[in-house]
Amino acid sequence: MARKLNRRTFLAGTAAGTAATALRFPAPAVAQAASFKIGLLTVKTGPLAQGGIQMEQGILTFLKEKANTLAGRKVELLIADTGGNPAGARTKAQEVIERDKVNVILGPLAAFELLAITDYVRDNATPLISLAAAEDVTQRRANPFIIRPSATSAQCCHVMGEYATKELKHRRAATISEDFAFGYEQMAGFQRVFEDSGGKVVKKLWPPLVTPDYTPFIAQIGNVDCVFNGFAGSNPVKFMRSYADLGLKAKTPLLAGWTAMDDALLRSLGDEAVGVVSAAFYSADFGSDSNKRFVAAMQKDYNVLPGGYSAGMYVAGQCVEAAIQALGAQADDRKALAEALHKVSLADTPRGAVKFDAYGNVVGDVFIRRCEKKGSALVNTVIKTYPNVSQFWTYNEKEFLANPVYTRDYPPARNLEN
């Protein structure tokens, strides 16, 4: 088809060819001499923009600290705004892979964005270091080109499930989270461990992603020992305010996933957040050397306390550096880079020691924090650290993967009360 048309329009084609040679992008002369390109897929417009901007700050802080040179290699960062939707993520992935020819992609932010591009990055053999939490990308649909140094949706929630029964001695819990996959996966992970260690989840509430007023949902909570919430974005701020205003804070303790009590949110929160216990893969309070440097740099450059979004990208940068170091001159081979990324093992990151399992997901510390007021500022103080937490928690990997992925209805909630 194409050839026939070209032959018929030989003249136009020749003219076009000449013009195209002039327009065509210069090919990199020698691969080694060119800089190492990192593509950041983030969200800078729309409702998810806040997290996306923190991602950008995280990787910029890392690259600034390294003077844009990783293991002796000059690094170029290309930032693309996906707009926070799957089609946008796909187009921007094409932009950074096909046009900019990046060596590695960092991001994206949201689970559905990652799911939209996971096959595409494999087909184009480009390594990707994800922040998005979609469980299956490092489980039943594991991808040899993807690693995730942050956490799966349920990775921290498993921990909270055990902490709630064993340490806090809660027996009856209600869960509340947005009505979307990240919420389902978080709540399912909490419910599974909570019930396996002796508790009962008696209520599961799912407000829509955009809920102007949480009062009707909070009113349904009823008689429970604790409420576990998995809100994300700016929703936790609204939710916790209503929760305190309605007087539940004094009666029923509130537990939270990592996005719901992210350190970056603390400055938007007030007394309503004091006492909330959360499980997170990162805490600004953590005392490693790299974390002290990271927190200081973020406060100096952006005047913010970093949270999981920024830290996730900082750690992603460290993974890239370690992989380039391991490969040396071979770092331009994308397949080798993907393999090297899976083998990365770091002793000092802002979230503690980091290594990866066979599926590319991180095995690392999970922190239990309690929100406290120090002076006029809120701080998430680490009260317990669970070391080397895997995405499978303490479950057998094979049995875990034989079950369906966590959803709204799986594992089934057998103890619900009206």
Next chain:
Amino acid sequence: MIRPASRIASAAAAPALVVVLLATLPVWLGHHPYYVNIASQILLWAVAALALNVLVGYAGLVSLGHAALLAMAGYTVGLLLQAGYGHLAADLGAIAVTLAASAVFAVLALRSTGVGFLMITLALGQIVWGIAYRWAGLTNGDNGISLAARPAPFGLSLAGAEAFYYTALLIFLMALVSMRILVRSPFGASLAGTRDQPRRMTALGFNVWLIRFLAFLASGFWSGVAGLLYVYYHQFIAPPAAALTASAEILLMVISGGAATLLGPIAGAAIVVIMKNVASAYIERWNLVLGVIFILIISFMPEGLVPGSVRLARAAWVWLRARLPGREGRYTQERIS
């Protein structure tokens, strides 16, 4: 003397030139897969906008639920492929489902026109979006459905950017030609009649409802085709494809480019896709720029970009001709000699 002949020649030459340009576009773009992919996206959205234009432009019925029809075709392909059917069966099934859904949409929405029609299509679109989002057992919720591969009709794989572009171009040209035939047919005339004078059309013995219903089916059919292109292009479909914002975007393409014209929706699709995907790489506040462009179009060319540009160009030509000093003189000289 020469003018009529040259006009005929130019009338035939212009479309031929455009087809030649489009067919050689990958060459112009230096065979760069990224830009060829952007061109494919423009073509697929142009098909969607042309489909909606049948209703908005020629039938005067503004629908805010067309992304749902597009997404329904995409989801049907995804689900049928998952169930183990081949591409051909999945595609035919998707078109059949979309046509059936269009018929249901039409029966419900055509109880009304104007704002009522808009609200009913909006509600129907939201129902489809809700099913895509909430019936996770079927649609996998907001995690969406992935397609393993693009099809390879007659052994030609569409996996590459250019192969897909030529397929999209072929389908786009078919859509364009069929639109032209539809608009110029007696049916097209009667459709415009139901838009402008529905009561007179009824008095003349036309079945206004049936004409609108058939127009809705034609629109639904091409929306389904656009849906096939969409799902094969992205190899992924998720609820945002069916969302109200997606429907509104297609409507914006039609209105900004020029409703009730053949080229308007295509220009609109090009603007939106280029702003969204190319300009956003350079301008952080790209949706602000897109908004300003739409405001400018609505202010200076309320009839849309394509008819508006033609009007402005004509006005400029008339203005120029009136002020060109030599022009009148030369004409008189020619006449004298």
